[in-house]
Amino acid sequence: MKTLLILGAGTAGTMIARKMVNKLDSRDWKVIVVDKDQQHYYQPGFLFIPFGIYKPEAVVRPKKNYLPRNVEFVLADVxxxxxxxxxxxxxxxRVINYDFLVIATGTDIAPEQTEGLLGGGWRQNIFDFYTYDGAVALSKALKNFNGGRLVMHISEMPIKCPVAPLEFIFLADWYLKQRGIRNKTELVYATPLPGAFTKPVAAAALGDMLTKKGIHVEPEFNIMEVDSGANLIRSYDEREIPYDLLVTVPVNMGAKMIQRSGLGDDLNYVPTNKHTLQSDRFENIFAMGDAANIPASKAGSVIHFQMETVVENLLAAIQGKPLHAEFDGHAICFVETGFSKAFLIDFSYDVQPLPGKYPVxxxxxxxxxxxxxLNHLGKLGxxxxxxxxxxxxxxxPLPSKFSIAGKDRSLA
Known part of the structure; x- marks a missing residue:
């Protein structure tokens, strides 16, 4: 019997397991999923926990509840x-031999990569919200925050959900106004990018909104160290940003196991063909979701749009046929802006976010x-x-392929 082995039972691993177990003949194939954790986290919900919009228990459920019964689930680290x-x-x-392998091990924060970040202020007045524990701890800190300088900081790109830090600072503006202390708080957005976002049209729109909300942007801030004793972050060009409360997105990296296996780049992401999602080096390995080094957003919607390509190409590879399906980098992102409103952006590898209507x-x-x-309701939905x-x-019921139809092509 042949084996399809899937590493990771998060969003990507669970989705591909469900699809492939129904495509492969159970008399000839077995599907095995390996993951080190029992709990499945709805990671977009981490953003809402610090502001009390979601309770912590709303974003966590057992992984076994979502894996098919005819899949072998192995709870172990790789x-x-x-x-x-x-x-x-x-x-x-235990050793598992495979015929085909799907790597869906995701990405995680690596705060140890930034000097001083794990020093005396970690989880005291320095917090992340890209982890469950970090989001929960930050919710307590925000309740006790009574004003000062709140800095939202991004260490390095790429990161999971590139718009999440923007959403956080927008929601912080809303939250502090609800508490009546926005006028006592200076909000700073420190980013290694030259502006609010990577794509020009969206960056201009979002940057304008930051200005209107009185949020100071510190662009091209490439962090060198955190001085928790002095409560400031310092860049390589010697700029310093003091803080009373620092909310940071640490360096994001793929699984350490990828590094141990000699399969990753400098950030432990698997070098992957951005169109076929097949490993650059091994024809029987595919990488999807946050584990791949493709230049697409690391977000749940992107995994959904990748799925059709991975399933079609995986089946073709199993049958020894050429890979014809291509992923176009399609991504949609809701950007919470506070006060029950949100932006929506829709883009691909080749086309930046443009004004228009979606999905029709x-x-x-x-x-x-x-x-x-309505965009805000879409985010919650x-x-x-x-x-x-x-x-x-x-x-x-959303098309996987990006479409330029209905968008303002003059800005493309």
Whole structure:
């Protein structure tokens, strides 16, 4: 019997397991999923926990509830992948031989990569919200925050959900106004990018909103160190930003196991063909979701749009056929802007976010690159789409391929 081995039971791993177990003949194939954690986290919800919009328990459920019964779920850490031998060694010593491998091990924060970040202020007046524990700890800190300088800081790109830091600073503006202390607080957004976002049209729109909300942007801030004793962050060009409360996005990196296996780049992401999602080095390995080094956003919607490509190409590879399916880098992101409103951006590898309507060109009902209450409801509605459709293997009624139709092409 042949084996399809999937490393990671997060969003990407769960979705591909559900799809492939229904595509492969169970008389010839077995599907094994390996993950070190029992709990599945709805990571977009981490953003809402610090502001009391979601309770912590709303974003966590058992992984086994979403994996098909005819998939073998192995709860273990991965020690090493040995691609030349087509096998994986687990931390407990078990060896799993595979015919095809899908790496969906995601990405995580690596605060140790920034000097001083894990010093005396960590989880005291320095917090992240890209982890469950960090978001919960930050919610307590924000309740006790009574004004001063709140700095939202990004260490380095790429990161999971590139718009999340912007959403945080927008929500902080709203939250502090709700508490009546916005006039006692200076909000600073420190980014290694030259502006609010990587794409010019969206960067201009979002940057204008930051200005209107009185949020100071410190662009091209490449952090050198955190001086927790002096409560400031320092860049390589010797700029210093003092803080009373620092909310940081540490360096994001792929799984350490990828490094141990010699399969990753400098950030432990798997070098992957950005169109076929096949490993650059091994024809029987595919990488998807946050584990791949492709130049697409590391976000749940992107995984959904990748799925069709991975399934089609994986089946073609199994049958020894050429890979014809191509992922175009399609991503949609809701950008919370506070006060029950949100932006919506829709883009691909080749086309930046543009104004228009989504999902029906010219009709909508959602508006691109403009604040609306409907976009905010769409952001909240994704929670139910995630748990009740995506994680159950039910197709989401949204086109996987990016379309320029209905968008303002003059700005492209």
């Amino acid at each position: 020690e090493q992948i040995q691609p030349q031998e087509n096998r994986v060694t687990l931390a407990g010593g 060109p010219g009709v909508g009902p959602m508006t691109l690159l403009r604040e609306s209450g 994704f929670y139910y789409m995630y748990w009740d459709l995506m994680m159950k293997g039910i197709d989401v």
